[in-house]
């Protein structure tokens with residue numbers, strides 16, 4: 090699939106950062122917040138001039154790929170049908186500051202992206218961008234081959250979708266470590282040594298490959 | 314352009330527990346007394362502001378910053394007395410006003426309120442608030458505080474506190490209003506809220522390059538213009554450590570700032586700080602670490618880049634000894650600040 094138009098739901102720290110990266114990479118970019126356009130128009134004009142501020146429906150209708158960049162506790166405010174048949178990136182994590190009590194947001198027996206996939210059941214979800222802090226996303230994006238390039242973990246159940254998203258991640262300035270299993274997203278959730286880290290390809294791959302040996306990995310295995 | 318004559322410099326402590334020379338830790342009570350002494354020397358050296366944080370955790374000694382500031386007030390003459398920050402969301406704006414108006418009275422008008430949302434959750438359950446009301450709490454209390462600050466009878470009602478009907482609050486201040494800052498982080502929403510509030514702005518840069526805040530400050534200016542609100546020179550606060558020897562400063566800072574960030578990270582689920590990350594922060598990021606010349610160059614760059622009116626260095630992170638903390642304050646005041654002014658002056662002339 091060729092991705093030309095990028096839609097971002099959530100005009101906060103991560104949404105705006107990704108909008109800037111996508112714009113620099115030559116995409117047509119739309120972004121929305123929870124409310125009307127005028128709430129975010131000035132912010133978008135000043136921080137990422139060239140990105141189109143819109144509302145959720147318009148963003149989705151005009152995008153080849155949609156990025157969820159809103160708080161995890163809020164995605165159910167978006168009608169599941171809005172994203173029917175869409176390729177969707179889940180960049181969300183549980184985060185206390187915005188989400189409140191963990192148990193109220195996440196069922197304990199599955200991972201966050203599995204729950205997002207289950208809710209948007211007619212969409213194809215790929216998880217990435219979630220494990221790197223927004224200022225690292227902004228400052229560490231580099232062209233292919235740059236020795237200081239960092240890597241992102243990309244995972245989802247649909248092979249083609251994961252490959253398409255991996256290519257998209259590449260164009261935004263990051264190497265990719267790829268898995269084809271949405272549940273593998275747990276390896277980058279809060280508590281993981283990868284959460285909040287900005288690592289090069291080798292280090293990220295090594296940690297992913299030996300994840301069961303990390304403290305967090307051991308805990309997850311024990312919980313199963 | 315930066316007005317060097319009007320530039321202000323502050324130090325801020327979050328009330329970290331102080332270490333003994335043998336590495337053991339002092340008590341919270343001893344750590345509090347250390348801050349009073351540091352306030353006193355900071356005043357003698359001519360530093361403009363001291364800020365004291367509010368935390369409700371075992372690793373910090375201060376939960377009641379105005380009390381600490383009141384003690385500093387009694388042993389100082391010039392230095393302004395600020396909180397860094399007052400967690401308004403879980404406080405009562407009436408009490409906040411009363412405490413600061415009292416501090417302002419006893420310090421001859423040196424109290425400075427810094428309102429923020431805080432970056433810890435402990436105060437919410439402690440004072441009976443629900444974390445899911447995070448945004449609403451702050452917005453509502455900010456509005457009430459704004460009315461109280463006018464020092465006239467207040468009629469107000471909201472969701473989280475009993476209504477006020479034509480109610481006066483006391484004591485009134487000598488200058489008619491409390492100097493107030495609003496503390497913000499990196500979200501665009503918070504900078505627009507700050508512009509709307511009409512308060513001075515202090516920006517916490519605790520990670521990454523200062524450069525990325527340039528467009529945020531443009532946004533602040535533009536938002537203030539559209540909302541018809543005043544614009545003030547912005548203040549920034551960031552972590553730092555200064556020692557006579559640069560390499561030694563880096564090692565002390567790495568050990569302590571890392572320990573501090575990692576401990577917080579543990580509760581948030583983020584990865585421990587790597588050496589690469591730390592080195593990046595000290596070279597081009599938000600940690601001001603090194604000998605006086607290195608730190609002065611980096612502070613001057615940030616002030617110039619963001620056109621600041623004030624720079625506050627957060628000191629004492631982790632468990633530093635009293636000697637390290639005091640020497641840092643001395644070097645900051647006697648070497649770094651004059652050098653920063655010199656660099657900026659030279660730049661101004663060149664322009």
Ligand SMILES: NC(=O)c1ccc[n+]([C@@H]2O[C@H](COP(=O)([O-])OP(=O)(O)OC[C@H]3O[C@@H](n4cnc5c(N)ncnc54)[C@H](OP(=O)(O)O)[C@@H]3O)[C@@H](O)[C@H]2O)c1
Pocket residue numbers: 098099100101102103104121122123124145157158159160161163164166167180181182183184187218219220221222223224500502
């Ligand atoms: N901060 C990071 O470093 C980081 C890094 C990677 C991933 N993440 C994840 O990315 C997500 C966003 O984080 P953030 O830090 O960017 O949060 P943020 O700054 O609070 O921004 C969240 C944005 O989502 C918007 N939003 C809320 N409900 C919405 C809805 N129904 N439709 C459209 N937009 C909606 C909010 O708009 P309103 O203001 O109008 O409510 C706001 O613009 C979170 O899940 C977070 O865990 C964060």
